[in-house]
Amino acid sequence: MARATTTRADILDSAVRLFAAHGFRGTSLQDIATDAGCSKASLLYHFTNKDAILTELLAPVGPEFAELEGRLAGLRGEEAARAAVTGLVDLSLRFRLQVKILLQDVDALINRPELPDADHIVERLTEALSGRSDAPEVRVWAWMAMLGIILTSASECVIPEETLRAELTRGALRTLGLPTG
Amino acid sequence: MARATTTRADILDSAVRLFAAHGFRGTSLQDIATDAGCSKASLLYHFTNKDAILTELLAPVGPEFAELEGRLAGLRGEEAARAAVTGLVDLSLRFRLQVKILLQDVDALINRPELPDADHIVERLTEALSGRSDAPEVRVWAWMAMLGIILTSASECVIPEETLRAELTRGALRTLGLPTG
DNA sequence: TCAAATACTGGCCGATCGGTCAGCTATTGT
DNA sequence: ACAATAGCTGACCGATCGGCCAGTATTTGA
Numbered sequence: 001m002a003r004a005t006t007t008r009a010d011i012l013d014s015a016v017r018l019f020a021a022h023g024f025r026g027t028s029l030q031d032i033a034t035d036a037g038c039s040k041a042s043l044l045y046h047f048t049n050k051d052a053i054l055t056e057l058l059a060p061v062g063p064e065f066a067e068l069e070g071r072l073a074g075l076r077g078e079e080a081a082r083a084a085v086t087g088l089v090d091l092s093l094r095f096r097l098q099v100k101i102l103l104q105d106v107d108a109l110i111n112r113p114e115l116p117d118a119d120h121i122v123e124r125l126t127e128a129l130s131g132r133s134d135a136p137e138v139r140v141w142a143w144m145a146m147l148g149i150i151l152t153s154a155s156e157c158v159i160p161e162e163t164l165r166a167e168l169t170r171g172a173l174r175t176l177g178l179p180t181g
Numbered sequence: 182m183a184r185a186t187t188t189r190a191d192i193l194d195s196a197v198r199l200f201a202a203h204g205f206r207g208t209s210l211q212d213i214a215t216d217a218g219c220s221k222a223s224l225l226y227h228f229t230n231k232d233a234i235l236t237e238l239l240a241p242v243g244p245e246f247a248e249l250e251g252r253l254a255g256l257r258g259e260e261a262a263r264a265a266v267t268g269l270v271d272l273s274l275r276f277r278l279q280v281k282i283l284l285q286d287v288d289a290l291i292n293r294p295e296l297p298d299a300d301h302i303v304e305r306l307t308e309a310l311s312g313r314s315d316a317p318e319v320r321v322w323a324w325m326a327m328l329g330i331i332l333t334s335a336s337e338c339v340i341p342e343e344t345l346r347a348e349l350t351r352g353a354l355r356t357l358g359l360p361t362g
Numbered sequence: 363t364c365a366a367a368t369a370c371t372g373g374c375c376g377a378t379c380g381g382t383c384a385g386c387t388a389t390t391g392t
Numbered sequence: 393a394c395a396a397t398a399g400c401t402g403a404c405c406g407a408t409c410g411g412c413c414a415g416t417a418t419t420t421g422a
Contacts, residue, residue, distance in 0.1 A: 050380065221410090222371055231409095371417095384403095388398090
């Protein structure tokens with residue numbers, strides 16, 4: 001076997017960063033190839049097509065979620081909520097670039113000059129963020145919120161991993177009304 | 182002036198629906214023209230380019246937000262939070278297709294088979310959704326959450342306007358820990 | 363009645379997209 | 393030493409994209 005000067009791993013590394021930065025549709029095969037230092041044709045030697053690259057990037061997330069669900073299956077109440085927070089923060093940190101991909105196109109649109117800086121209004125909402133709800137909308141709410149945390153943290157990679165993990169866990173627990181132990 | 186058989190309003194109506202359904206990048210000028218029943222060249226007679234269509238669609242949102250901010254400027258505490266909820270729900274309903282545009286690409290990616298159905302995990306998070314935080318992440322959190330509400334409600338347009346408005350307002354107030362009076 | 367202006371269109375353009383293919387190169391096992 | 397093969401590439405393909413333009417039809421005000 002000839003030495004692989006440009007490996008699959010290099011391609012995946014370039015792809016996940018570019019997808020996270022410019023979105024899936026906003027990243028061309030040529031962009032990835034240039035970043036990885038190889039030709040576009042080399043990409044399609046290692047992967048059947050562009051979509052297969054994204055598929056491989058997202059593939060590990062599914063089983064990890066399934067495993068977390070399994071760990072939560074036997075738990076109830078506060079213990080379950082605490083384990084869910086810990087597990088989700090851990091997953092979000094390990095797959096933070098993947099999560100960023102999901103939010104990239106939102107980023108691109110939300111930063112358009114026609115749209116307002118929503119901070120001032122949201123500030124007032126968060127002044128008294130609390131309450132309880134089992135309405136179906138809130139599940140989407142909570143899911144998007146978790147993604148929102150990662151969106152913020154993903155661009156602050158200078159923060160040490162462990163510090164970030166502790167901060168996120170503490171913030172999530174506090175927001176859920178659980179003791180931050 | 183010749184009679185406008187295909188007006189600017191028709192084009193904008195087609196565009197906002199298609200952008201909301203398939204995203205900005207996922208909608209071509211030809212798609213819009215076909216839906217509006219005119220030629221692609223006619224689009225570019227009424228609008229300087231594709232981006233100008235999106236710009237015009239998003240344009241009214243900014244001033245409305247600014248006006249809401251002005252109304253909130255003199256308020257404090259619970260009164261401010263309540264007015265913010267009412268105003269945001271109202272804005273979200275009036276511009277629900279615009280908001281859907283922002284979330285469309287998230288939709289496309291989040292429904293990939295490699296990704297898990299996050300409902301089971303999020304269920305446990307929402308079991309005890311409460312708490313309080315003034316961390317900077319939470320502003321993004323709250324903003325994404327508000328978008329999440331709309332994402333859910335936008336696909337349920339069969340619900341009467343007033344019912345939806347009341348439900349959203351009540352849910353938001355309850356989640357903020359304010360009396361739903 | 364008739365130029366002027368508006369509304370609109372088919373056809374075309376260059377650029378870029380994802381993807382294919384024949385062939386080159388370097389390393390491998392024998 | 394030498395096929396075999398993995399890794400990689402330049403060149404090219406058809407499709408599609410946003411955008412341009414000359415030209416046509418319709419309605420207008422004078």
